[in-house]
Amino acid sequence: MKISKHMIWHLALFSLAVCFGEHSWYFLLLTVAQLIFVPLALHLIMEKDAWFARVYPYIAYPAFLAIVMLHITGQTKWDAWLAGIYLGFTIVVSLYGLTRFFRRGFAYLEECSIDLGMMYLWIGGAWYFAHEANVETGFSPIIRWLTGIHFHYSSFLLLIFAGLLGRRIQSQSILYKLVCGVIFVSPIMVALGITFSRWLELVSVVLYIVGIYGLIYLSFQEKFANRFQRWMIRSSFSAVGISILFSLVYALGNVWGAYRITIDFMIFFHGVTNSVGFAFLGLMGWMSHTPESRFTGWNFPMSRIRGGRKIGEEICQQIVDLNEKTPKGLVDDVKLFTPDVDSSLLSPTILDFYQHTERYRLMAKVRWNSWFTPFAFIYHFFSRRFQQLNLPISRKPIEMLGSISPVLEELDGREKPRAWLRKVGEEVVFVALYSYHQSQGRTYMNISLPLPGSAMIGILEWKQKGSDLQITSEASTSSSDSGIYLAGKKSTWKLPLRERFWVREIEPGKMEAHHKMWIFGIPFLRVEYEIESDYDE
Numbered sequence: 001m002k003i004s005k006h007m008i009w010h011l012a013l014f015s016l017a018v019c020f021g022e023h024s025w026y027f028l029l030l031t032v033a034q035l036i037f038v039p040l041a042l043h044l045i046m047e048k049d050a051w052f053a054r055v056y057p058y059i060a061y062p063a064f065l066a067i068v069m070l071h072i073t074g075q076t077k078w079d080a081w082l083a084g085i086y087l088g089f090t091i092v093v094s095l096y097g098l099t100r101f102f103r104r105g106f107a108y109l110e111e112c113s114i115d116l117g118m119m120y121l122w123i124g125g126a127w128y129f130a131h132e133a134n135v136e137t138g139f140s141p142i143i144r145w146l147t148g149i150h151f152h153y154s155s156f157l158l159l160i161f162a163g164l165l166g167r168r169i170q171s172q173s174i175l176y177k178l179v180c181g182v183i184f185v186s187p188i189m190v191a192l193g194i195t196f197s198r199w200l201e202l203v204s205v206v207l208y209i210v211g212i213y214g215l216i217y218l219s220f221q222e223k224f225a226n227r228f229q230r231w232m233i234r235s236s237f238s239a240v241g242i243s244i245l246f247s248l249v250y251a252l253g254n255v256w257g258a259y260r261i262t263i264d265f266m267i268f269f270h271g272v273t274n275s276v277g278f279a280f281l282g283l284m285g286w287m288s289h290t291p292e293s294r295f296t297g298w299n300f301p302m303s304r305i306r307g308g309r310k311i312g313e314e315i316c317q318q319i320v321d322l323n324e325k326t327p328k329g330l331v332d333d334v335k336l337f338t339p340d341v342d343s344s345l346l347s348p349t350i351l352d353f354y355q356h357t358e359r360y361r362l363m364a365k366v367r368w369n370s371w372f373t374p375f376a377f378i379y380h381f382f383s384r385r386f387q388q389l390n391l392p393i394s395r396k397p398i399e400m401l402g403s404i405s406p407v408l409e410e411l412d413g414r415e416k417p418r419a420w421l422r423k424v425g426e427e428v429v430f431v432a433l434y435s436y437h438q439s440q441g442r443t444y445m446n447i448s449l450p451l452p453g454s455a456m457i458g459i460l461e462w463k464q465k466g467s468d469l470q471i472t473s474e475a476s477t478s479s480s481d482s483g484i485y486l487a488g489k490k491s492t493w494k495l496p497l498r499e500r501f502w503v504r505e506i507e508p509g510k511m512e513a514h515h516k517m518w519i520f521g522i523p524f525l526r527v528e529y530e531i532e533s534d535y536d537e
Contacts, residue, residue, distance in 0.1 A: 006043055010036045013068055020072040027071075029271040030128065030145065033152040034067050034086065037279045038121070041160050042093065044283075044290050045114055052096040063089035070132060083132035090125030093118050105493025107483065108295045109180050110166025116184055117159030123191070124151030146267075147191060153274050154208070154240075155187035161236065161282050162215055167291035168222055175214055182211035205248050209241075216241050225289035232285030239277025243270045298492050300446065300481045301437050302457055304413040306489070307450035312387025312428035315450055316405060316419050319433075324406035327418045329355040330434050330445075337443045337462040347467040347505035353531060357420070362400040363530040366391050372524040387428040388451060391527070398424050407433055414446060439481055445471060448487075457485040457492070458499070468504040473497070496520045509533040 014035045018028060039060060046053050066082040097118025104111060127148035130137050137144060162183055169176060186208045193201025216237045224230040247270065305319055331354050334343045343351055353360050368376040376393055383390040392398060400422045407417035414435035422430040433448040447458040459481045463470040475482040484497040496519055503513045513529040 007036075007040065010039055010064070013064055017068050017071040027145070029267070029275050030149050030152065031067060031071065032275055033149070033157075033279065034128075035064055037157060037275075037283060038152065039064070040283050040287065041157060042118075044164070044286055045160060050096070051099070052092070055092065059089050059092050080129070080133035083129040087122070087125040087129040090122040094120075094122040097121075102493055103491055104295055105485065106496040107494035108293070109177060110163045110169075111293060111295055113159045113163035113166060113180055113184070117156045117163065120151055120155035120159065120187055124148050124156065127151065149271070150190060151187065153279060154190070157279055157282070158183060158212075158240065161233075161286065164286050164291060165215065165219060165222065165233070167293060168224070169218065176218060179211050179214035179218065182207050182214070186211060202248075202252065205244065209244055209248060212237065212241050212244050224285075229285045229288045232281045232288070236278050236282030236285060239273055239281065243273040243278070246270050298481075298485070300439060300444070300459060301414045301435075302446075302485075302487050302492065303417065303433050303435070303448035303450075303455055305407075305411055305433060305448065305450055306455055307386070307388065307452050309452060310385070310387055311431055311450050311452075313421065314387075315431060316421055319407050319411050320419065321406040321408045327404055327406055327416075329353070329357040329404070330418070330420060331355060331436065332416065336436060337445075340442065340462045341464045341469070345467060346464060346469060347511075349505040349509055349511055349533070350467075350469050350503055352533070353503075353511065358402065358404055359533050360531050361534050362402065362422075363397050363532075364400055365395055365397050365528045366393075367395055367526045367528070368393065369524045369526075371522075384427075386452060388431055388449060389456075390427070390429040391525075392424070392429075397530075400424055400429065412448075414448075437481075440479060442480070444481055451486075453488065455487045456495075457487050459483055459485070460499075460501075465502075468502065471501040471503070473499050503531075 014032060017031050017035065042056075042060075046056070063086045066085040070079060070082050097115040100118075101112065101115040106112060125148075127144055129135070131141055131144040131148060134141075139147075162180065166176060166180070186204055189200065189204035189207065193199075193204045216234075219234050219237045224233060305315070307315055331337075334341060334346065334351055334354055373393075380390070380393055401424075402420055402422045405419045405421070407419050409415070409417060412433060412435070414437065417433050417435045420430070420432050420434060421428065431450060433450070435446045435448075437444055437446045442461070445458075445460040445462065447460065449456040449458070458473060460471045460473055461476060461480065461482050463472065463476075473482050473484050484495045484499065485492050486495055497517060499515065499517045501513060501515050503511055505511050509532065511529075511531040513531060515525075515527040515529070516523060517525040
């Protein structure tokens with residue numbers, strides 16, 4: 001590990017605060033986070049070509065100097081302005097986390113952890129501002145200060161360390177996903193518990209324990225770059241694992257009045273353990289060998305076509321290639337999806353449906369999950385006007401009439417695109433632009449659904465199940481392109497959605513299909529299709 005000029009600069013600033021500061025020693029627990037731990041952690045994750053790296057010197061150094069001034073000048077009429085400079089810095093950090101997230105979306109859970117850690121920092125900055133500016137919040141100064149500490153250590157640093165650990169884990173387990181889910185929500189729950197409910201505070205601390213001890217277990221399972229890093233990181237997570245137990249005893253004392261631990265003890269033991277044991281050791285470990293992000297951008301082809309205020313037939317009139325021969329099906333040849341699909345074993349009706357789609361009639365039953373029904377009504381209000389993804393609320397069977405048209409390749413940008421327009425009566429319910437792409441020996445169905453100013457992209461894998469067919473956005477490998485994405489003009493991010501189609505032949509010329517969708521792993525939509533050929537040979 002090299003001693004960087006950044007580290008020397010921040011140590012010098014902290015030394016000034018220590019030598020000339022007029023506050024009590026325990027205020028330095030937050031100051032060391034602001035002047036050393038936060039900036040060094042940001043240097044670990046900051047992308048050199050990001051906008052944040054360009055503006056960092058102009059927003060960070062004034063903020064750090066403001067922190068030092070607040071320490072060495074005592075209480076003055078300028079305290080609110082100086083604290084406001086630091087608050088502005090934390091807001092910009094949070095915006096950087098948000099823009100990182102929008103570039104990528106819900107893919108790569110470890111990067112989401114880092115993003116969310118940065119997004120939480122402004123809350124710590126806001127509580128610090130409230131403390132220094134003496135803003136009336138209904139809480140004592142010490143509680144305002146402790147809440148500021150909480151969002152610097154247990155939110156910002158813990159989530160960034162969890163994200164860096166996730167970068168090292170080659171195959172992320174269910175445990176890592178559970179741990180991330182817990183530590184993502186725990187900081188807010190703790191803050192709400194301190195504010196409103198001692199019982200909620202107790203529950204949130206228990207959740208924190210689950211998440212932190214999950215991280216401890218994962219750190220002991222992981223092989224690190226060297227012995228120094230291994231012991232630093234394991235000791236860091238173990239330190240916070242010890243300190244959180246005292247938080248549990250403190251929360252239990254608040255609820256039942258037994259085994260009560262004082263705030264003074266919590267400041268000394270809990271604060272020092274988190275500062276030295278967790279933050280300092282953790283930073284030493286990650287600075288010795290910082291793992292790189294696995295996210296390098298989305299490399300698969302995407303349709304360049306975006307929708308306007310109304311999609312439906314209007315967009316088809318603009319993009320259809322009148323000089324091209326009309327395709328017969330959603331794909332020209334199912335053999336494209338070899339070796340995932342063996343067309344000689346696939347049901348002949350399924351084979352014919354995808355290669356001669358216009359021969360078939362679709363009867364659909366739409367079933368929104370009961371918990372999602374209120375949202376479905378709101379969604380339907382807009383989808384009718386856009387004429388896109390306009391699924392009915394009613395569960396009554398409806399017939400969907402479809403037509404397929406070739407799409408101008410120079411407009412779309414993908415290979416052999418075609419539009420599938422579906423109607424219920426005279427009302428357009430669905431416009432999808434179908435194509436395919438190949439990557440790492442696999443062929444994906446590449447579907448774009450134009451939306452106002454954007455497009456929803458579905459990258460789907462074909463999987464053969466006997467003579468049946470499954471088409472899904474669920475990735476079979478960590479390097480798979482599969483997923484559902486939202487593409488704007490310049491950015492693309494992965495949505496927390498997944499879908500699965502299961503198609504099987506009932507009898508020659510007749511099939512049934514089940515389309516299921518999940519959001520954040522929770523099912524919200526099921527569409528059941530009866531598909532029958534109306535082609536008379």
